[in-house]
Amino acid sequence: MGETIRWGVLGASKFARELMGPAIHTAPGHALAALATRSPQKAAPFAAMAPGLQVYDGYAALLEDAAIDAVYIPLPHHLHIEWALKALEAGKHVLVEKPVALRADQIAPLIAARDRTGLQCAEAYMMVHHPQWQRLRALLAEGAIGRLRHVEGVFTYDNSADPGNIRNQAEMGGGALPDIGVYTYGATRWATGAEPEAVTHADIDWEDGCDVLARVAARFPGFTAHWVNSMRLLPEQLMLFHGEAGLIRLTAPFNPRVFGEARLELRDRSGVTRIETWPGADHYRLQVEAFGAAIRGAAAFPWTLEDARGTQAVIDMAYAAAGGRPPA
Incomplete structure (x- = not known):
């Protein structure tokens, strides 16, 4: 090469x-x-x-x-x-x-x-390359919000007017969880370094074999998580990490610059909200650069196939808790 x-x-x-x-x-x-x-x-x-x-x-x-x-x-x-x-x-x-x-x-x-x-x-998995997620992960690790007790994740959009879209084709692996559940679920795992002990609730709406609205809850060691993913709701993105001494909110966690500004809000018991933004960061280009560094042996790639398998395992757990996927 x-x-x-x-x-x-x-x-x-x-x-x-x-x-x-x-x-x-x-x-x-x-x-x-x-x-x-x-x-x-x-x-x-x-x-x-x-x-x-x-x-x-x-x-x-x-x-x-x-x-x-x-x-x-x-x-x-x-x-x-x-x-x-x-x-x-x-x-x-x-x-x-x-x-x-x-x-x-x-x-x-x-x-x-x-x-x-x-x-x-x-x-x-481009989001792990964005500095807002790297900053969030560091803040959680240093205890900036105290003991983490709950994570709330929302990622929704509406493609109901596009029935030919592959995301609406069950035989092609369509569905909200394969498309965007990977973000709310994987983001929780990557930011906290924790794996779920169980999926405690899964309520999924189906259309033609595709999950179009999924409300899923899970229990992790020391905290809970609740995620909403849909291909039939008004577009929204939010990740909230709620601790005993503070909380961190990301308002455009998955595709900043398209959905909105990359913005991290940290609020603690003082009542003051500290805000950090990254208006120029391009996580797609950062991902390419990181992959190049891995090819050249300069740095390890931060999201492995094992990481991807872990997130898919949570999606599998959600489907199982909802009674399984219907026939395509």
């Missing part, structure tokens, strides 16, 4: 076009070099952004390109494991969109392939 890490993207998704493609293109030491899509129309914006982009009409053809060092996979959820495994076998480092899999036990073969090949393979 040369000094510049050359990336290929499997699939011309809107997310790749608007967020991860530009992040790869602008990150120092990285280059958006190839795209796999059969649609010239979908390839055009990528080619305009990255002149010289090599466009392949199939995923396998891109993986055969020896000049590509790393692959980003934003395919529909049910294809993630298959193509991540193929990319590793082709000798590529792999950054695969969340959720890596649709069940926790599906991730084991990918972990084994990562370990066997010695290549980097991780879930694109």
